[in-house]
Structure formats: structure tokens, C-alpha cells
Amino acid sequence: MDNIRVIETGIDVSKILEQLQQFPEDWGAQKGLKDVGDLVEDKHYGFPKIEAGVLQMIMGGIEKHGDYVGDTEICVPTPAFFHHTEIINVLKKYVKSISRCGFLSLPVGGEVGIHIDKGTYYLTRDRYHLAIQGTYDYTVGGETVRVEPGTLLWFNNKLPHGTKNVGDCIRITFVFDVKHNPSNP
Numbered sequence: 661m662d663n664i665r666v667i668e669t670g671i672d673v674s675k676i677l678e679q680l681q682q683f684p685e686d687w688g689a690q691k692g693l694k695d696v697g698d699l700v701e702d703k704h705y706g707f708p709k710i711e712a713g714v715l716q717m718i719m720g721g722i723e724k725h726g727d728y729v730g731d732t733e734i735c736v737p738t739p740a741f742f743h744h745t746e747i748i749n750v751l752k753k754y755v756k757s758i759s760r761c762g763f764l765s766l767p768v769g770g771e772v773g774i775h776i777d778k779g780t781y782y783l784t785r786d787r788y789h790l791a792i793q794g795t796y797d798y799t800v801g802g803e804t805v806r807v808e809p810g811t812l813l814w815f816n817n818k819l820p821h822g823t824k825n826v827g828d829c830i831r832i833t834f835v836f837d838v839k840h841n842p843s844n845p
Contacts, residue, residue: 663801663816667754667845671810673792675746680715680763680792680832686740687715687765713765717741720760720781730779735759747834750790754812754845759785761836766796766825774799774822785837786844787817794831798823807833814845 718741721734744763751758760781766772777787789798791811798807801819806826815821825831838844 661803661805663803663819663821664798664805665814666805667788667812667814669808669811671750671790671812673750673790673810676744676750676792676834677832679744679746683740683743686743687713687763689715689738689740714762715740715744715765716762717744717747718759718761728779730777730781733781747790751836755788755838757838759837759839761834763792763832763834766794766823766831768825768828768830770831771824772822774820776820777817782817782837784840786814786840788812788814788836788838790834790836792832792834794825794829795827796823796825796831796833812845 716738718735718737720729720732721736722729722732723734740762747763748758789807789812791807791809791813793809795809796807797804798813798815798821800815800817800821805813807813823831
């Protein structure tokens with residue numbers, strides 16, 4: 661596959677899941693801000709309606725009202741970043757540092773429609789998932805892979821991509837960006 665690359669499977673995510681259960685109030689803590697769970701169809705950027713719950717750890721920022729967060733390099737840690745240390749500990753094995761990141765949940769049977777991440781921020785980033793709970797199909801540029809908990813994957817988010825929860829529980833995945841570098845996994 662050219663558009664999705666499974667980096668590793670069988671990663672122990674149990675401590676990450678335990679921390680998520682310790683801090684349930686972190687889910688949706690940025691509700692006053694326009695996050696993935698709040699997106700509706702946007703004619704300029706083409707966002708699909710998304711059913712996902714969001715726990716943002718490092719979110720994008722803007723300098724002034726009217727700026728598009730996808731066109732800025734601003735990355736702001738949220739209070740949740742300091743609660744969820746286990747995910748950072750696991751990722752240190754694979755990458756030196758991360759940019760914007762957070763957990764996304766998706767109900768059983770839920771889907772994130774096919775979309776492309778647009779904006780200048782994404783042009784310099786590689787995007788990854790670490791599956792925490794549940795089973796989902798991930799499609800990128802016409803290629804599909806079934807993802808199980810403990811799977812770390814890279815995908816080309818500059819191509820059309822989307823997902824469907826095909827498991828029997830809420831899907832939770834950690835989505836994170838890394839500045840592009842040929843040494844990235």
C-alpha cells in the first residue's frame with residue numbers, strides 16, 4: 661500500500677486506556693472552540709459532518725478572528741496534555757516530537773466521511789494514528805486497512821481519507837502530526 665503504512669501492531673495501550681478512564685472530563689473540554697466534533701459542511705474547506713468525540717491535547721491556534729486554523733503553525737497544549745502522559749511515553753519510541761494531537765472517538769457503526777485535511781499546516785506534517793480501542797476500517801486514496809487496538813499507522817492525509825467503526829464498542833484512536841522528516845517512521 662502506498663497511502664497507508666502499518667508501522668507496528670500489538671502495542672500495549674492498556675495504560676493509555678486507563679488514563680482516559682481517569683480523566684473522562686477531558687473529552688470535549690474545548691466545546692466553546694470549533695473542534696472536529698463541531699464541524700459541519702464548509703463550502704470553502706469542504707469539511708464533512710463528523711460524529712467523532714474529541715479530546716484535544718495539542719490544538720491549533722489562530723492569531724486573529726477569521727484566520728483559518730489549518731493555515732497557521734500555532735500549536736497550543738491543552739490542560740489534557742498534562743493528564744495523558746502514557747500516550748506521550750509510548751510515542752517517544754517512534755517520534756522525537758509531535759505537533760497537534762488528540763484522541764478521537766467514534767460510536768459503533770459511526771463514520772467519518774471521506775475528506776482531505778486542507779491548509780498550509782498540513783503540507784509540512786505527517787499524520788499518524790495509534791488505535792487505542794475498537795476496530796475500524798481506514799480508507800486512504802482508495803486503499804483500505806482494518807485497524808485493531810495497538811496498531812500504529814501512517815497515512816497520507818493529503819489524499820481523500822475516512823473511517824468506519826466496524827467493531828462492537830466505541831472506537832478510540834490517537835491522531836497526531838509530526839513535522840515531515842525522511843527519518844519519520
